[in-house]
Amino acid sequence: MADRISDETIEYIGILSKLELGGTEKEAAKADMEQMLEYIDTLNGLDTEGIEPMTHAFPIYNVFRNDVVENGDESARTLANAPVQKEGGFVVPKTIG
Amino acid sequence: MTDIMEMTAVELGMKIKTRELSAVEVAKAALARAEEREQEIHSFLSIDGESALKRAGEVQKQIEDGTLTGPLAGVPAGIKDNICTRGMKTTCASKILENYNPTYTAEAVQKLEQSGAVVIGKTNMDEFAMGSTTETSYFGVTRNPWNPCHVPGGSSGGSCAAVAAGECSFALGSDTGGSIRQPSSFCGVTGIKPTYGTVSRYGLIAYGSSLDQIGPVARDVTDCAAVLDVIAGHDNKDSTSVARGSYDFSGALIDDVKDMKIGIPRDYFGSGLDPEVKDAIVRAAKVLEEKGADVEEFDLGLVDYAIPAYYVIASAEASSNLSRFDGVKYGYRAEGYDGLHGMYKKTRTEGFGAEVKRRIMLGSFVLSSGYYDAYYLKALKVKALIKQAFDRAFERYDIILGPVAPTTAPKLSSSLDDPLHMYLGDIYTISVNLAGLPGMSVPAGYDSKGLPIGMQLIGGCYKEKDIIRAAYAFECATDKIYVKAAPPDMRIADEGEEGR
Numbered sequence: 001m002a003d004r005i006s007d008e009t010i011e012y013i014g015i016l017s018k019l020e021l022g023g024t025e026k027e028a029a030k031a032d033m034e035q036m037l038e039y040i041d042t043l044n045g046l047d048t049e050g051i052e053p054m055t056h057a058f059p060i061y062n063v064f065r066n067d068v069v070e071n072g073d074e075s076a077r078t079l080a081n082a083p084v085q086k087e088g089g090f091v092v093p094k095t096i097g
Numbered sequence: 098m099t100d101i102m103e104m105t106a107v108e109l110g111m112k113i114k115t116r117e118l119s120a121v122e123v124a125k126a127a128l129a130r131a132e133e134r135e136q137e138i139h140s141f142l143s144i145d146g147e148s149a150l151k152r153a154g155e156v157q158k159q160i161e162d163g164t165l166t167g168p169l170a171g172v173p174a175g176i177k178d179n180i181c182t183r184g185m186k187t188t189c190a191s192k193i194l195e196n197y198n199p200t201y202t203a204e205a206v207q208k209l210e211q212s213g214a215v216v217i218g219k220t221n222m223d224e225f226a227m228g229s230t231t232e233t234s235y236f237g238v239t240r241n242p243w244n245p246c247h248v249p250g251g252s253s254g255g256s257c258a259a260v261a262a263g264e265c266s267f268a269l270g271s272d273t274g275g276s277i278r279q280p281s282s283f284c285g286v287t288g289i290k291p292t293y294g295t296v297s298r299y300g301l302i303a304y305g306s307s308l309d310q311i312g313p314v315a316r317d318v319t320d321c322a323a324v325l326d327v328i329a330g331h332d333n334k335d336s337t338s339v340a341r342g343s344y345d346f347s348g349a350l351i352d353d354v355k356d357m358k359i360g361i362p363r364d365y366f367g368s369g370l371d372p373e374v375k376d377a378i379v380r381a382a383k384v385l386e387e388k389g390a391d392v393e394e395f396d397l398g399l400v401d402y403a404i405p406a407y408y409v410i411a412s413a414e415a416s417s418n419l420s421r422f423d424g425v426k427y428g429y430r431a432e433g434y435d436g437l438h439g440m441y442k443k444t445r446t447e448g449f450g451a452e453v454k455r456r457i458m459l460g461s462f463v464l465s466s467g468y469y470d471a472y473y474l475k476a477l478k479v480k481a482l483i484k485q486a487f488d489r490a491f492e493r494y495d496i497i498l499g500p501v502a503p504t505t506a507p508k509l510s511s512s513l514d515d516p517l518h519m520y521l522g523d524i525y526t527i528s529v530n531l532a533g534l535p536g537m538s539v540p541a542g543y544d545s546k547g548l549p550i551g552m553q554l555i556g557g558c559y560k561e562k563d564i565i566r567a568a569y570a571f572e573c574a575t576d577k578i579y580v581k582a583a584p585p586d587m588r589i590a591d592e593g594e595e596g597r
Contacts, residue, residue, distance in 0.1 A: 012465070013458050013461050013462050014442075014458075016461035016462075016465060017416065017445075017454070017458050018420070018441045018445050019446050019458065020442040020443060020446040029458060033458065033459060035517060036408065036459055036517070037462075039404075039405055039408075040405040040409055040472065041405075042401060042402065043405050043406060043409075043475050043476065044475075045402075046399070046402055046482065048475060048478035048482065051481050052481060053477030053478050053480075053481065054478070054480050054481035054484060055477060056293075056337070056533070057293055057307075057480075057484055057531070057558075058293065058294065058558070060336070060337055063336040065333065071201065077200040078200055080198070081196075081197060081198060081200075081427035082425070082426055083424055083425075083427075083428070090425050093434070093436055093437045093440050095437050
């Protein structure tokens with residue numbers, strides 16, 4: 001399965017990952033991923049028929065609490081971390097035409 | 098008196114408690130040692146000497162008025178830079194978080210501060226904890242204090258190197274696939290990855306959330322237990338935190354392994370294992386056997402499947418966890434982009450390093466429609482089988498003993514060109530995270546170049562006390578000969594040595 005990662009696939013992965021890959025980077029990423037997937041295919045040597053997929057090693061349950069603010073107003077400090085801020089909000093590029 | 102920074106954390110805490118030393122004196126000694134060693138080792142990404150001295154002064158007052166009585170009061174600590182600290186930058190060793198100032202402090206650090214520990218700085222790491230050498234840090238490599246031509250391991254390489262070099266008495270690390278145990282082994286220090294859910298992940302910047310755990314790195318077992326006593330505990334702010342019956346890990350420091358059943362996985366001693374590491378581990382097992390433990394070899398199974406399963410699961414979780422870094426709320430934002438999506442893409446492309454991008458792309462792929470069942474679900478099923486294999490082993494044994502890593506610390510720049518080869522170095526540690534179990538690295542010898550070798554002890558679920566007890570008994574039996582700081586003048590002349 002040497003050509004599992006086609007040009008279209010790597011393009012699609014770039015979209016999903018929100019990463020921009022230049023020409024040479026794209027080729028390198030393709031080769032890289034092929035190599036990793038080939039290695040990951042080792043898993044196919046193991047029969048997992050009837051095995052339940054396990055996301056966490058122990059049972060994890062939803063934990064609820066009342067919706068009460070516990071940590072005070074951190075808006076100024078939070079905004080101070082933003083690359084661009086204006087009038088108490090995060091500035092993003094125009095999203096609606 | 099012995100040099101201040103040669104003492105263990107608990108010894109130092111005791112001297113402070115009995116007024117032989119003051120917390121300020123100790124903080125000054127740590128800062129002076131860091132000043133002396135940092136240019137070469139680069140364990141820290143930031144050191145805040147002024148805050149540390151101020152805090153040490155406050156702690157000293159609280160010790161004198163009887164408010165602080167614990168063993169860590171006044172003891173200097175380093176914190177891995179993926180653990181949030183209010184007022185101190187937390188970068189994950191990434192360009193994308195270069196200027197990030199958390200608005201809150203992680204639960205584990207808060208608990209340390211309440212116990213009187215004095216944080217002196219934030220330690221270097223592989224970017225977003227992705228790597229095994231601390232060479233993927235955007236801010237430059239950390240060197241191994243035992244030999245600066247070698248890596249300290251990773252991803253908690255800064256924490257382990259800082260403790261080995263005596264720049265702090267203990268440090269916090271995080272372990273997703275071996276990131277506390279492997280650098281502990283390479284730097285000759287002791288490190289514990291607790292059972293999943295034991296230490297709150299609140300404030301730990303997530304990599305693989307179902308695998309990540311914060312844990313202690315220190316000079317010896319007693320120090321690690323003392324730190325774990327403080328940082329472990331149930332936390333409402335982490336939905337995966339587990340309420341455990343007892344958090345008294347220091348109570349397990351018992352020099353007795355009589356009748357303890359120790360299993361040694363034959364599969365951990367295959368062809369990839371360096372003969373010098375193998376000899377050291379076999380000798381260490383013998384030490385415990387001579388103390389009355391019942392040591393036996395067995396077949397654990399599935400060892401070759403752990404790494405591929407891990408890279409699917411950890412990368413999948415990483416691709417989701419790291420989607421929050423988009424140039425809007427914090428961190429780096431690129432310039433000269435086209436529209437919102439252009440901004441996201443350019444920011445992330447410029448902000449993340451190669452290894453992080455590699456894992457985000459792999460993770461996005463294995464979760465994508467059409468491949469999800471074949472890769473992600475398959476890996477989760479393999480994870481279930483690995484857990485079952487450990488469950489079966491712990492029906493027969495109290496602990497499992499083996500090497501931490503197949504080799505001692507490799508030379509700088511010898512690992513990154515071949516990521517797959519680097520990943521294989523995690524073969525003995527990774528399955529412990531998949532099964533959620535506690536594991537620790539205990540110094541157990543040196544190779545012919547003088548580089549430290551670590552022994553790994555793995556416990557059953559919530560059985561940290563078993564591995565702590567075995568590690569303590571091993572230390573006692575060997576007169577702590579492997580528990581020491583890296584020699585200050587450690588420039589072993591091996592510049593011409595071939596790459597390992």
